[in-house]
Amino acid sequence: xxxxxxxxxxxxxxxxxxxxxxxxxxxxxxxxxxxxxxxxxxxxxxxxxxxxxxxxxxxxxxxxxxxxxxxxxxxxxxxxxxxxxxxxxxxxxxxxxxxxxxxxxxxxxxxxxxxxxxxxxxxxxxxxxxxxxxxxxxxxxxxxxxxxxxxxxxxxxxxxxxxxxxxxxxxxxxxxxxxxxxxxxxxxxxx
Numbered sequence: 001x002x003x004x005x006x007x008x009x010x011x012x013x014x015x016x017x018x019x020x021x022x023x024x025x026x027x028x029x030x031x032x033x034x035x036x037x038x039x040x041x042x043x044x045x046x047x048x049x050x051x052x053x054x055x056x057x058x059x060x061x062x063x064x065x066x067x068x069x070x071x072x073x074x075x076x077x078x079x080x081x082x083x084x085x086x087x088x089x090x091x092x093x094x095x096x097x098x099x100x101x102x103x104x105x106x107x108x109x110x111x112x113x114x115x116x117x118x119x120x121x122x123x124x125x126x127x128x129x130x131x132x133x134x135x136x137x138x139x140x141x142x143x144x145x146x147x148x149x150x151x152x153x154x155x156x157x158x159x160x161x162x163x164x165x166x167x168x169x170x171x172x173x174x175x176x177x178x179x180x181x182x183x184x185x186x187x188x189x190x191x
Contacts, residue, residue, distance in 0.1 A: 019059045047123060071121040072181045075113055083109035114139040122189040138188040143180050150176035 018025055058067045083105045090101030114136050118127055127135040154172030157163040163171070 016055060050120070050123065068121055068185065069181050072117060072184075073177055075116045075121060076177060076180075078116065079109040079113040082112050110140050110143055111136065113143075117184075118189075125189045125191060127189070135188050139184055142183045142187065145183075146176040146180040149179055 018027070054067055054071075057070075061067070061070075086108045087101050087105035090096045090104050091098065094101075096104070117139075118132070118135065150172040152172075153175045154168040157171055158165060158168035161168075
């Protein structure tokens, strides 16, 4: 018998076992009536709901592409929009020079990406307090290496290999995304 591929997202263990089983399991419903809660609070909140959505998504496509990578990439895409917005604001209404504008846009995008990844992508490994600041520094350093690799790969493909500009750009961005995801998963948000 093969071992089911369970995931470590959330605490919906019974659901995870049912959907991970290589063979259909028989289910029997046992009636149960909840009474009014006398003490404590429900554990259900937005985070638990988010974990449930991630668990279902992982069961659907996680065997092809890790859900964390998809979330990381979506956050990165949002970060690109933030970067371009801040760059435009610095260049146009604020009339700052390009180097300062680009630096400010990059800084805002990195802080935003780290914060969103910490909240959404790595919610189960969320960094708080001083660890948040250490994680932000780690994330920034790792992503700066990814940015250098992105530009290097894209430039090499465009100038030496005569690749189309868009293909070179996609290759550089893909290389950077994979690097940033792999290294920040291992170092910034290590389990």
